Amino acid sequence: MRRLAITPLLLLGIVTIAFIVARLIPADPVAALVGERQLNNDAVVAAAKARWGLDGGIPEQYFTYLGNLVTGDLGTSFRTKQSVASDLWERLPATAELALGAMVVGGAGGIALGITAARHQNRPVDHVSRLVALVGSSLPVFWLGLIMLYVLYARLGWFPGPGRLPSRTDAPPHLTGLYTIDALADGDFGLAWRCLRQLMLPAFVLGWSLMGIVSRLVRAAMLDELHADYVRTARAKGLGEGVVMRSHVLRNALTPVITIMGLSLGVLLTSAVLTETVFSWNGIGSYAVEATKRLDYPAINGVCIIGGVIFLLSSLFADVLYAAVDPKIRYT
Amino acid sequence: MGGSQNRRTGHGRRRWIAAGAALALVAASCGDGENDADPTSGVTQPGGDTTPEATTGGTPGATTPGATTPATEGGDDGGDARDLIIARDMDLTTLDPQRVYCDTCQIYMTAIYETLIGVDPGDITKLVPRLAETYEANADNTEFTFTLKPDATFADGSPVTSADVKFSWERLAGLEGSASYLMSGFSAIETPDEQTVKVTFDAPNSAFMNIVSAPYMGIVNAKMAEANGATADADDSAEQWFLENSAGSGPFMLDSYAEGDQLVLARNDQYWGDPTPFPSVTLKQVKDATTQLQQLQQGDVDIAMQISFDSVGQLEGTEGVTTELVDSFNYVYLALGPGAAGGEDLSEPLVREAIKKALDYEGILDTTVAGNGKLQASPIPNGFEGSEGLPLPEQDVDGAKALLEQAGVDGLSLNATYPTINVYGVDFDTMMAKVQQDLSEIGVELELEPVEIAQWAELVESDGIPVTAVYFAPDHIDASQYVQYFGLIEGSSWLGRSGAEPNPEEQQLFADVLAASGKEKTDLYNQLGQAMIDDLIILPLVNPGLVLASASDITGVRYSACCNLELGGLGIG
Numbered sequence: 001m002r003r004l005a006i007t008p009l010l011l012l013g014i015v016t017i018a019f020i021v022a023r024l025i026p027a028d029p030v031a032a033l034v035g036e037r038q039l040n041n042d043a044v045v046a047a048a049k050a051r052w053g054l055d056g057g058i059p060e061q062y063f064t065y066l067g068n069l070v071t072g073d074l075g076t077s078f079r080t081k082q083s084v085a086s087d088l089w090e091r092l093p094a095t096a097e098l099a100l101g102a103m104v105v106g107g108a109g110g111i112a113l114g115i116t117a118a119r120h121q122n123r124p125v126d127h128v129s130r131l132v133a134l135v136g137s138s139l140p141v142f143w144l145g146l147i148m149l150y151v152l153y154a155r156l157g158w159f160p161g162p163g164r165l166p167s168r169t170d171a172p173p174h175l176t177g178l179y180t181i182d183a184l185a186d187g188d189f190g191l192a193w194r195c196l197r198q199l200m201l202p203a204f205v206l207g208w209s210l211m212g213i214v215s216r217l218v219r220a221a222m223l224d225e226l227h228a229d230y231v232r233t234a235r236a237k238g239l240g241e242g243v244v245m246r247s248h249v250l251r252n253a254l255t256p257v258i259t260i261m262g263l264s265l266g267v268l269l270t271s272a273v274l275t276e277t278v279f280s281w282n283g284i285g286s287y288a289v290e291a292t293k294r295l296d297y298p299a300i301n302g303v304c305i306i307g308g309v310i311f312l313l314s315s316l317f318a319d320v321l322y323a324a325v326d327p328k329i330r331y332t
Numbered sequence: 333m334g335g336s337q338n339r340r341t342g343h344g345r346r347r348w349i350a351a352g353a354a355l356a357l358v359a360a361s362c363g364d365g366e367n368d369a370d371p372t373s374g375v376t377q378p379g380g381d382t383t384p385e386a387t388t389g390g391t392p393g394a395t396t397p398g399a400t401t402p403a404t405e406g407g408d409d410g411g412d413a414r415d416l417i418i419a420r421d422m423d424l425t426t427l428d429p430q431r432v433y434c435d436t437c438q439i440y441m442t443a444i445y446e447t448l449i450g451v452d453p454g455d456i457t458k459l460v461p462r463l464a465e466t467y468e469a470n471a472d473n474t475e476f477t478f479t480l481k482p483d484a485t486f487a488d489g490s491p492v493t494s495a496d497v498k499f500s501w502e503r504l505a506g507l508e509g510s511a512s513y514l515m516s517g518f519s520a521i522e523t524p525d526e527q528t529v530k531v532t533f534d535a536p537n538s539a540f541m542n543i544v545s546a547p548y549m550g551i552v553n554a555k556m557a558e559a560n561g562a563t564a565d566a567d568d569s570a571e572q573w574f575l576e577n578s579a580g581s582g583p584f585m586l587d588s589y590a591e592g593d594q595l596v597l598a599r600n601d602q603y604w605g606d607p608t609p610f611p612s613v614t615l616k617q618v619k620d621a622t623t624q625l626q627q628l629q630q631g632d633v634d635i636a637m638q639i640s641f642d643s644v645g646q647l648e649g650t651e652g653v654t655t656e657l658v659d660s661f662n663y664v665y666l667a668l669g670p671g672a673a674g675g676e677d678l679s680e681p682l683v684r685e686a687i688k689k690a691l692d693y694e695g696i697l698d699t700t701v702a703g704n705g706k707l708q709a710s711p712i713p714n715g716f717e718g719s720e721g722l723p724l725p726e727q728d729v730d731g732a733k734a735l736l737e738q739a740g741v742d743g744l745s746l747n748a749t750y751p752t753i754n755v756y757g758v759d760f761d762t763m764m765a766k767v768q769q770d771l772s773e774i775g776v777e778l779e780l781e782p783v784e785i786a787q788w789a790e791l792v793e794s795d796g797i798p799v800t801a802v803y804f805a806p807d808h809i810d811a812s813q814y815v816q817y818f819g820l821i822e823g824s825s826w827l828g829r830s831g832a833e834p835n836p837e838e839q840q841l842f843a844d845v846l847a848a849s850g851k852e853k854t855d856l857y858n859q860l861g862q863a864m865i866d867d868l869i870i871l872p873l874v875n876p877g878l879v880l881a882s883a884s885d886i887t888g889v890r891y892s893a894c895c896n897l898e899l900g901g902l903g904i905g
Contacts, residue, residue: 025786025787026787026790027784027786027787027789027790028786028789028790029786031785031786031789031790031793032786034509034510035433035434035510036785036788036789036792036802037510037817037825038510038513039789039793039825040793040823040825040828040829041513043508043512044508044509044510044512044513046508047507047508047509047566048508050566051566078425079425079591080425080591080592081425081426081428081571081572081575082572082575082591087591090590091592146620146622149623149626150622150626153626153630154626154629154630157630160632161623161626161627161630161632162618162623162627163616164593166632167417167616167627167631167632167633168414168415168417277619278620278623280593280616280617280618280619280623282590282592282593282617286592287592290592293784293786294786295786
């Protein structure tokens with residue numbers, strides 16, 4: 001509850017830091033607004049500054065921004081000319097779909113890999129699993145993405161190209177904005193499958209790094225638990241190996257994984273910046289890249305705010321889940 | 333207990349088998365997605381048809397997102413009709429016809445908002461009628477009269493009138509946007525009748541007729557725009573509306589725009605001219621040149637607009653893909669700033685000339701665009717009026733050293749801050765490394781400092797930069813833009829940025845050329861080109877070619893000086 005109570009203060013801190021950092025960049029957004037060729041055109045520059053609220057001092061801009069923020073107005077993007085809130089709202093499902101896909105790949109894949117490695121400790125399967133994990137957490141996402149596209153799309157044609165939808169395909173009727181879900185909800189299984197195929201490569205690229213972290217964590221935790229007294233006791237009681245694994249070892253070993261998965265949502269969003277760019281995935285990551293390149297102050301602030309909120313919510317969610325999995329933990 | 337374990341395992345196996353069978357059934361029912369022609373899935377196959385019903389929610393003739401309902405079945409609308417897909421790294425920031433100013437905007441504007449005059453695709457010095465039936469200037473280039481075609485109509489069926497032209501051009505000027513300068517100096521726009529427009533300037537402006545062919549001079553349906561908040565001043569509130577609607581007379585209408593994703597144009601079925609065979613055109617946001625190439629190879633797109641020179645070889649032999657290298661009017665140049673902080677030594681013309689002579693132009697061309705381009709003599713690019721016959725730059729290292737010695741300069745060190753960008757296939761980091769290498773041969777040390785372009789713009793406009801590099805693409809087909817931007821004349825960007833002294837001769841020549849016509853005008857631009865060469869401020873380095881890559885059955889893919897890619901001119905072979 002205390003963490004919930006200080007959330008607004010944390011958000012204010014995020015907003016303030018984002019606001020200040022954006023303005024510390026030694027460049028003027030007016031150049032991006034009017035184009036470098038018109039920078040010596042005083043009338044054009046003055047009109048742009050007045051229109052976008054850049055003609056006042058920085059403190060004035062800050063307090064105006066905060067005042068608008070209180071009413072839920074995140075401002076209007078210099079670049080898209082639409083409200084930042086609607087920009088983010090439109091792009092959030094794309095990033096959420098990608099991050100969820102990556103979490104499935106990273107979480108399920110990592111747990112499976114970790115269990116396999118632990119159960120075959122120091123055998124070839126273990127070594128291969130650890131190598132897969134190491135490679136996943138070491139390779140740069142953008143490089144891996146480009147290689148995957150080149151090999152699996154351009155050369156072999158096994159997977160579709162970049163983008164959330166195949167070429168010459170319309171999006172399903174909007175329900176959640178997650179195309180796979182929306183297509184399923186619309187009863188269009190063919191489109192759902194195609195959307196899922198579009199998601200596979202970027203989700204795998206993004207999720208592989210998480211898979212490496214999770215698998216190593218699960219392996220280490222499993223090995224600890226496998227040698228614990230209560231496991232020996234359970235086996236001595238005659239419980240089957242599957243029951244011992246599921247009900248005892250895995251349940252305890254997964255507790256730290258939940259923390260990592262919760263916190264990794266933020267990391268996935270950060271990594272999504274590169275993945276979205278490589279895979280033409282029009283989510284918040286690619287929005288953040290373009291906003292930064294063009295010094296789109298309202299958009300930069302908006303992305304920071306939503307990123308901060310997601311970080312806070314995901315860590316809160318992890319805490320709640322932690323308590324649900326581990327009865328020893330109780331929050332007051 | 334072992335039995336218990338076995339039983340559990342057996343149940344587990346059965347569950348997995350059942351799950352596998354269920355998945356297989358789902359997969360079988362879904363197919364692989366590549367060849368399905370599911371009429372409910374919204375897939376339009378090549379050779380299929382769409383039915384863009386360009387209707388609006390209450391605004392006749394305007395288009396709204398979602399208003400178009402592309403069908404998925406093959407139709408009889410032309411045997412090969414299909415939705416055209418174009419891969420492009422788009423730089424759109426608005427769709428308001430009087431606020432747009434970018435390369436992709438030129439494509440958008442040309443497709444939707446027609447101009448009074450166009451440019452002959454084969455000859456950029458030749459104007460052709462579009463919305464205007466006739467057009468003429470008075471003897472001293474201060475009055476321009478246009479007569480509109482009586483059958484020209486907007487997408488809502490209403491006629492294009494002189495009032496629409498007046499509104500569009502006054503709004504362009506009044507909004508003080510980036511393209512407003514195209515209307516600078518006009519004193520009045522008169523509309524004696526519905527078909528006639530007369531534009532008057534305070535001073536001669538021989539450039540205006542060419543400027544009218546620029547996409548930014550496109551005509552908007554005034555009544556529709558005004559009904560949605562468009563005005564010619566700061567009270568204007570139509571920009572949001574234009575993000576979702578269009579109000580032009582061109583072969584296409586706006587269907588939908590998802591920033592960072594795609595821009596979809598639907599065919600204007602009421603088009604008064606020759607209709608396009610494409611039910612819709614989708615410009616897909618694809619940033620990476622390699623990805624554009626891959627998508628073209630895989631048939632996911634019909635045209636890839638920014639293929640790199642290195643990639644052309646990969647397309648050779650690709651069935652169904654055509655590539656062509658054509659001349660462009662874009663170029664990259666080095667700019668010297670004698671008035672910039674740290675650039676004092678450059679105030680001596682001999683030093684600037686030494687730098688010019690030290691550069692290995694052919695080598696720069698090879699290094700940056702693998703030889704796929706041309707050298708350029710003056711800031712007026714190859715193919716523009718006034719560019720003919722001017723001397724191309726040549727490397728002369730010994731001559732450069734002699735000039736430095738004559739100037740009494742030894743061991744010169746200069747800051748070279750430049751934008752770290754890649755435009756027209758030219759990587760600025762590579763290019764500036766080559767420039768640094770060339771200048772080191774005459775004892776001039778360049779301190780390279782790559783920065784983001786927004787930071788570069790701030791620096792070059794404030795303190796100036798001794799040596800820098802940037803690029804230029806034309807806004808229209810008149811050579812005046814180069815003098816206005818690069819000449820050492822009043823109001824020029826590079827007069828201020830370089831800190832050089834104004835050149836009265838250029839100022840007079842520019843005044844003369846704005847009053848001249850025909851051959852006299854061409855000759856005067858030629859003199860201006862030579863004068864700008866002699867200024868030794870702007871040193872053009874590379875005039876890169878342009879790779880046009882498309883599906884072999886797409887016709888009319890060509891680069892236009894005024895309009896980039898004219899979508900209305902595309903067809904199916």
